Amino acid sequence: MAAEPPVTDCDVLICGLGPVGDLLALLLGQRGVSVVGIDAAPEPYELPRAAVVDDEVLRIYQWAGILDQILAESQVQDEVSFVPRHGRRLTLMEPDGTLQGQHGLVSIHQPTMEQTMIEAARKQSTVDLRWGVRLLDFRQENELVRARVEDESGEQRELTARWMVGADGGTSWVRQLLGIEFSGSTFRQRWLVVDVALDRPLDRVKHPHFFGDPERPVVCLPMSPGRHRWEWMVHPGEDVEPMIDPESIRRRLEPWLGEETAEVERAVVYTFHHRVAERWREGRVLLAGDAAHLTPPFAGQGFSSGARDATNLAWKLEAVLSGAPAALMDSYEAERRPHVEAMIRLAVTMGKFIQTSNSRVAVGRDLLLRTLEVTGINHWGRQRVKPLPAYGDGAFAETPAGLVFKRIVGSQFPQPEVVDTKGCRIKLDGLTGLDWTALTSEPEVADAFGSQGIRSLLAGRDFEDPDKTISDWLIDHESAWVLLRPDQFIYACGATLEEVKPATDQLRRDLGRAFPTG
Numbered sequence: 001m002a003a004e005p006p007v008t009d010c011d012v013l014i015c016g017l018g019p020v021g022d023l024l025a026l027l028l029g030q031r032g033v034s035v036v037g038i039d040a041a042p043e044p045y046e047l048p049r050a051a052v053v054d055d056e057v058l059r060i061y062q063w064a065g066i067l068d069q070i071l072a073e074s075q076v077q078d079e080v081s082f083v084p085r086h087g088r089r090l091t092l093m094e095p096d097g098t099l100q101g102q103h104g105l106v107s108i109h110q111p112t113m114e115q116t117m118i119e120a121a122r123k124q125s126t127v128d129l130r131w132g133v134r135l136l137d138f139r140q141e142n143e144l145v146r147a148r149v150e151d152e153s154g155e156q157r158e159l160t161a162r163w164m165v166g167a168d169g170g171t172s173w174v175r176q177l178l179g180i181e182f183s184g185s186t187f188r189q190r191w192l193v194v195d196v197a198l199d200r201p202l203d204r205v206k207h208p209h210f211f212g213d214p215e216r217p218v219v220c221l222p223m224s225p226g227r228h229r230w231e232w233m234v235h236p237g238e239d240v241e242p243m244i245d246p247e248s249i250r251r252r253l254e255p256w257l258g259e260e261t262a263e264v265e266r267a268v269v270y271t272f273h274h275r276v277a278e279r280w281r282e283g284r285v286l287l288a289g290d291a292a293h294l295t296p297p298f299a300g301q302g303f304s305s306g307a308r309d310a311t312n313l314a315w316k317l318e319a320v321l322s323g324a325p326a327a328l329m330d331s332y333e334a335e336r337r338p339h340v341e342a343m344i345r346l347a348v349t350m351g352k353f354i355q356t357s358n359s360r361v362a363v364g365r366d367l368l369l370r371t372l373e374v375t376g377i378n379h380w381g382r383q384r385v386k387p388l389p390a391y392g393d394g395a396f397a398e399t400p401a402g403l404v405f406k407r408i409v410g411s412q413f414p415q416p417e418v419v420d421t422k423g424c425r426i427k428l429d430g431l432t433g434l435d436w437t438a439l440t441s442e443p444e445v446a447d448a449f450g451s452q453g454i455r456s457l458l459a460g461r462d463f464e465d466p467d468k469t470i471s472d473w474l475i476d477h478e479s480a481w482v483l484l485r486p487d488q489f490i491y492a493c494g495a496t497l498e499e500v501k502p503a504t505d506q507l508r509r510d511l512g513r514a515f516p517t518g
């Protein structure tokens with residue numbers, strides 16, 4: 001018999017309640033995991049940082065049950081433009097969220113978005129969020145984490161947990177206590193970021209724009225309704241004090257404004273970093289979000305990457321708490337690190353591309369972009385700039401090489417609309433839920449999964465596929481079935497009935513006592 005787990009204050013202690021900690025608390029709470037979340041600050045951070053989130057984050061919000069609230073406070077962005085120094089505007093990206101069944105990109109107000117997550121997390125009976133509580137130190141022993149925390153009155157106490165997640169931002173104290181290196185470098189350029197409340201949408205810039213004037217590159221984009229952001233590059237050695245003076249900001253904004261009335265909410269100079277922690281797990285302590293990785297914001301992927309971390313962690317933590325081998329948690333970094341590094345490379349490339357102050361390089365860049373647009377070559381690239389949600393190594397079944405080559409196993413399954421048994425058109429994830437699910441159009445395969453204790457959804461019986469998205473996907477990928485993880489990544493797929501048992505046998509080994517029971 002397996003030994004009883006130690007008695008602790010909670011299953012998971014989350015240190016840091018920025019957006020990543022908030023989301024993780026919510027997702028764990030939905031899974032019935034007991035969570036204590038602490039944050040050193042007296043209240044949630046009230047100034048905006050992230051300006052946009054992508055389709056993958058919106059799909060996560062759909063699972064978290066807060067998509068409608070988030071969208072009500074967002075603006076959909078169908079295009080990202082680049083304006084060269086001379087000549088007309090070019091389309092840089094057309095974010096396409098079809099794969100995820102969501103908008104490709106929306107602009108947001110981070111504090112409002114965090115508030116929505118916090119309120120939803122607080123509704124979960126197993127979640128306890130506490131602000132004004134700082135982590136001082138911790139130690140790991142006997143399958144638990146003992147954390148020493150201090151509240152605002154200076155009173156110290158111990159909190160015990162079976163796992164701890166450091167979601168405590170770029171300067172992560174958890175990471176420092178573990179002595180984990182944060183390798184990478186500081187991005188050469190500083191940027192002045194100005195957030196403005198507007199009485200109406202800015203007429204001159206209706207969607208995100210990069211202005212590639214080598215004398216002073218500018219990023220300009222709408223945020224949530226009634227808000228707009230400008231970012232001006234600061235030259236090396238330039239004194240920033242005069243730049244953040246209210247009068248100088250007023251002058252800077254003037255040429256952009258017409259009828260609009262603008263109120264500056266904040267102006268701050270950021271130096272961006274790209275860094276990745278050398279390890280994301282030490283025993284029962286994990287790092288997530290900015291604590292594990294930092295990226296310049298040009299691809300809008302800082303929080304979006306942290307949201308993927310939270311989703312990856314949530315189902316795995318629930319599984320290990322329910323008896324899966326603790327080694328499952330190693331797949332977290334194995335899956336997430338290469339994806340994060342790809343996002344950072346994209347952001348750094350975009351940053352270099354935008355912020356060149358060399359006129360000749362800028363002319364070459366503008367010429368290249370113009371040629372790509374005129375020849376139509378960039379039409380393909382515009383929708384596919386962002387790395388796909390697909391992992392190489394990780395918690396996936398061993399698969400024939402061809403399927404790996406085609407990036408089937410380890411990639412995220414699309415989210416088309418289907419028709420449920422009541423005749424309602426719904427998004428696929430509404431049917432699969434947050435659990436292991438096999439999808440097939442063959443009754444014998446569905447029965448085979450059922451006999452192994454795994455829930456299956458059979459086309460024609462459990463749902464209709466009116467647009468043939470799922471059946472076409474299976475045909476295109478030479479598969480008769482797919483087995484989806486709770487985060488909708490493909491754990492295994494196969495062309496035959498005979499391949500079902502080896503896949504479920506491996507899942508039984510991977511999940512141990514947490515193997516789903518149907």
Ligand SMILES: Cc1cc2nc3c(=O)[nH]c(=O)nc-3n(C[C@H](O)[C@H](O)[C@H](O)COP(=O)(O)OP(=O)(O)OC[C@H]3O[C@@H](n4cnc5c(N)ncnc54)[C@H](O)[C@@H]3O)c2cc1C
Nearest residue numbers: 016018020040049050051052135168169289290302303304
């Ligand atoms: C200018 C700018 C633009 C950006 N634009 C985008 C964008 O468009 N899209 C995007 O996805 N991302 C963007 N980002 C990045 C995004 O804002 C961050 O990635 C995100 O806020 C990180 O969230 P987090 O929860 O990991 O960390 P944080 O938000 O930093 O939260 C960490 C929390 O930990 C707490 N904490 C620290 N130490 C302790 C301790 N010892 N005990 C207890 N609590 C502690 C802190 O008080 C804090 O609340 C941008 C960032 C900047 C600066």
